Every structure is written in structure tokens, then in C-alpha cells.
Amino acid sequence: MEAKADIGIVLMNLGSPDSTSVPDVKRYLNEFLMDGRVIDYPYLFRKILVGWIIVPNRAPKSAEAYQSIWWPEGSPLIELTKQLQTALKQRIDVPVEIAMRYGNPTPTAAYDNLLKANPHIKEVILLPLYPHYAMSSYETAVEYAKYWHVKNKYDFKLSIIDPYYKDPAYIDALAESMRPYLESDYDYLLFSYHGVPERHIRKGDITKKHCMQVQNCCNVVSVAHTRCYKHQVTVTSELVAKKLNIPTGKWGISFQSRLGREEWIKPYTAEQFERLPKQGVKKLLVACPAFVSDCLETLEEIAVEGKHQFMESGGEAFTMIPCVNVHPQWVDTVAQFCRERM
Template identity: 65%
Template sequence: MAKRGIVLLNLGSPDSTEVKDVKKYLMQFLMDERVIDYPYILRLLLVGGIIAPFRAPKSAEAYKSVWTKEGSPLIVLTHHLQQALQARVEEPVEMAMRYGNPTMESAFDKLIEREPGLEEVIAIPLYPHYAMSSYETAVEHAKAVHKKKKYTFSLSFVKPFYNEPHYIHALTESIKPYLQQEYDQVLFSYHGLPQRHMKKADPTKSHCLKVENCCEVASPAHATCYRHQCWTTTQLLAANLNIPANKVGFSFQSRLGQEEWLKPYTALRLQELPKEGVKKLVILCPAFVSDCLETLEEIAMAGKESFLHSGGESFTVIPCLNVHPLWVQSLATWIKDFAEGRKEMILKEVL
């Protein structure tokens, strides 16, 4: 049996809520060419000269509002997930962040220390949906570190799991308790993307945002189409939970800048919904498997305030999967399937 290790890949977080650490994190994150895909010099001027200096103090305050005694919620919850998964599998499990700490290199090195003679590593990007600025950059970064450090183990990646049955079942069961109450709408809020990212990721260059109801019309573009995959997750969950079609909402949050992003925008919908008769709202963020700044501050705090101020009466936020037992079991199942030769969830292998 091959000597194998597991790495959980997540986005990352500043080392602290100090402005200097937040600025450092924003520079690393936003200078990624797959996040802001402008030419390097333009990106440097925009991020280094405008976005990071002005955004860092505001972001630092936002992080302070959700920071825990243990540290960043995203880092802490990913660590808890690592521990929960480790309790279910024999392979050593480590975690790495695309930006900040712990690094990809440190995760690989820890696996080698724990498993001398390591032959293969399964990397699990904790992004259900494919996007250039999340799943793709995590995969490409892991591959680059693997190549640069000349590691001898093989490296495989779990596919985006937006429609994988175990994941959908885990998410369904985590949501059910929150739908026992009366509600006017369940809003599925996903992290947003610039529309140009959608067009750039479309291998056909003729489908995404060009064909009417493009997410519902079969196309090879769907393999890398973030919007289609978010729409599919929503449809599967709504069906599993028996949510009436007229009570299902779908939107995108976390817009940055003034260009066109995927619509509708969550921030605007939270202001509009009360005027449309939606007074009791249930909201969840399926693009995230771990609660973080975007779910805890942007939605649970700022979003709630906006909705109630606009005339809403109740605002219920459903937590991310975090360490839900069925979610942990999903990850363990994928690893077991790989070990037993069933590789449906594996995307590629890097030697």
C-alpha cells in the first residue's frame, strides 16, 4: 500500500488583525494574477497604490469583529476540520493556505516528517465550485511548489465537488434544522466573480453569459463555469429540502471594484427583499465550507443590519459545514475511494 498523505487547501487569512498584517495579506492575495488578472504593472499600481493601503484599515476592523481567542476563524475551523478528518483516516492530514500561513511548503514538509518515504499526496481544495480565483489558483500554486522543491511524491487533486452526492447530502442535512421555522425565502449567496472571469474560463468562448439561460443549456463550458456550478448546487439543495421554487433566492456577494460582477448582488438583494414582501429570510453561503470573514462579518453582521434596516423582520444565517460529521465523512470517503482504486473524484496527478 502506497505511503500517502492528505493536504486540505483553503484560502488563508492575515496573521493578525494589525493593519500591517492585513495589508501584507491583501497584497499577496490581490496580486495573484488569477484573482486580479490585469498585467503585472497595472495590478501592482492598483493593488499596491490604491486597494491595499485604503482597504487594509477597514478590513482590519472587520477581522477584529470576528477574530477569536484562537485566531482567525478560517484558520481555526480548517484546523478543526484537519483534526476531525485525521480521526477518521489512517493517512497523515495537514492543512495549507493559498495565502498566508501555514504555507503549502510547510504542509508538504510536515507530511514527509510524519510519513518517511511518502509516495503520494492527495490535495483537497476546499472549494466546491471551480473558479480561476479560488480552485484553480490553489491547484496551480500547489503544483508550482511541488515542482520548485523537487518533491518526489506524486500529487493528486480532488475535483470541484459542487454536485458530488456525499457533499450534497452533508449540506442538505446541515441545513434542515434551520428550515423548521417559518420563512419567506431561502437565499443562496455565493462569492461573486467578475463577469470577465466567466468568459475567460469558458473553453468554448461562446457559451457563458452569451447563450440565453446558459447555466441550464448543456455545454463543455460547465466543467469550469462557476455560475453553472453554483446554480446546480442550489437546484440540488432546493430539491432535497423541498423548498418551493418561489422561495428560492440566488445571489453573489463580496463584489470588489466597479466593474460588472455576477448578478444579482447579495448586498442589493438584502435591501430590496423586504420591499418585495420577504420579511423572514434564511440565508446560507454554499461557496464556503468554513465560516470566515465573508460569512461572519459580511453576511451575519453587515448583511443582517442591512436587511433589518430595510424592513426585514427576521434574518437567520445557516453556518457553513465547518466540522459537520457528514462533511468530515464525505472527505474520508473520497480518500478511501482513492485508496481502493476508485478515482472518480480525482482530477489529475502531478509526478
């Protein structure tokens, strides 16, 4: 264990409703979908769309989905983040708190708890639990944490850990967490990432002339890749496949959790679940590396709905590989990231 005076750490994840009740789910969905980096329409239109159409229709169904995966202790995502916090404390002797982009605990609560543990903290290291840069995930979490740091006029410095989608330690940890599942007989491994609208990819292109404009843009070197989600998930998948010696043709990438009717990045995971059995893939493994903690999008959307869709389409075996969660090598990697910033 390594100690460092006057340092604190915040692990920041997506968030979860406080309970599976419809009012709590409504409150959570409203906060989430009203985020201008998630649905980046003008405020008034977004308010009408979210408050009058999406949330009233979606909340009861989402509440049922949360009920199906909820743990006795509470939200799986929250509990797994707490477990990561506990494991990290055993490796680094500094205060560690957790915060969520939506819901509780808030960044302010995390900052205040760090100051209670050590009123003399001079620097807080923020680790967004998002390996890849996306406007609707990594960016919004960082900006939210920065906003409350400035608004509350904290004296400590806030240091941000960059996306780590190709960091060797992260790739090793992800690969090792997946390796036992590849020892079984399988036909294909599908990396299913949370989707984003194509418009977000173009909007995030700092060159304004590369992403989705240059042929094979994800594989053509460009500074745009520093903020290109599609490029970064492609790199993660390629590195993990290479680390695990998965031959070309036995793995692929798709994107889940589409919302609305506009074009999102493709291929869509749901369509792959229907297509793959028709192409001879009967035994499927699915990994979801956009998430480091299992949550509604993995435990319900993939492990329940996705499995049903695949099996109904002619599949014979379906296995969702858990996220890195609190895999020991992942905890070691988080500790390494924090030490490097110290």
C-alpha cells in the first residue's frame, strides 16, 4: 500500500435511480436525458421531448427493467462502484470517494467527504469510469465534476485522468477478465458498445473534416481520434482480440441502446442478434467494454433481452461476459492510474 499526503481520489460512474419506483426512475431519466450532451437539441425542444414524451412513456418500462436486475443491497452499478472503492482503498492509502454523473452520490458529496477525511487536501484526482471519450459519457462526467468544483469554490486542485481505451494495463485487465469465458466452446465474440448518434461523432470531430467524412476514417490517422468514440472502441476491440489470440472473422463490434429514430453508429447490436444465427453463429459470447461496471445495459438489455432475441433467432448458447467490475487486475490498474497522477 502506498500513501500520499494531501491527495484524494474520486471514482466517477454514470449513476442509477435511487430505487426502482416509477417516481425515482422518472427523476433519474429526466436528469439523464435533459443533459445537453446526451440529447443535444435546443433546451425548449429537449424539455418537451423528454418531459412530455420520452420519460412518461419510458419510466414504467424502465422501472420494471431495473426491478429485474436490482440487488438486495441496491443498484448493481452503485454497489459495484462501492466495491471498487473498497478494493482501491486496500491498495492506496488515501481517501477514496465515489460520485455519479446522474443521481447520488453527487460530486459535491464526494468532495465534501474527502475534506472530512482530510481537511488539508490539496489535490483531488478524478477517474471517470469510462474508458472511451464520448460527449454523452466521459465528457459530460468531467464537465459536471468541474462545474461543482468551481461553483463550490473548493481550494484543492482537480486533476482529470484521460480516457484509457488503449492503455496497456487496461487492455491487459480487460483481456484477463474475459479470458476464462473464451475457454468454452464458442463460435463468435461480439463486442457490444453503448451507441451514440452519428451526429455526435461528427460534432465531436475537432478537425470538422475527418470523422464519417474520410473513407475508413477510424483507421486513418488523425488528431480527431482523441475525441472519436467509434475509433477508440475499435482500437480497444482490436487490442483485446490480439491479446486473446482471437482470429479475424471470429469477433466483431456492434452498438446497443439506441434511442429515437435518427441514425446511430452501426451495426446495431439488436440486429446482430438476429443476423448471426442465420450465418451459422450458434454459440455467442458478448462483452460490453464501454462499461466497467455491470448495469441495466448489460444485465437486462444484453443478458436478458439480447439472449432472448438471439435464441429466438436460432441461437443455441449465449453468454454475457461480465464487465471488469472488481477483477483484481482491474483494481490494480485503477491503483496504477492514480499513482501515476500522484
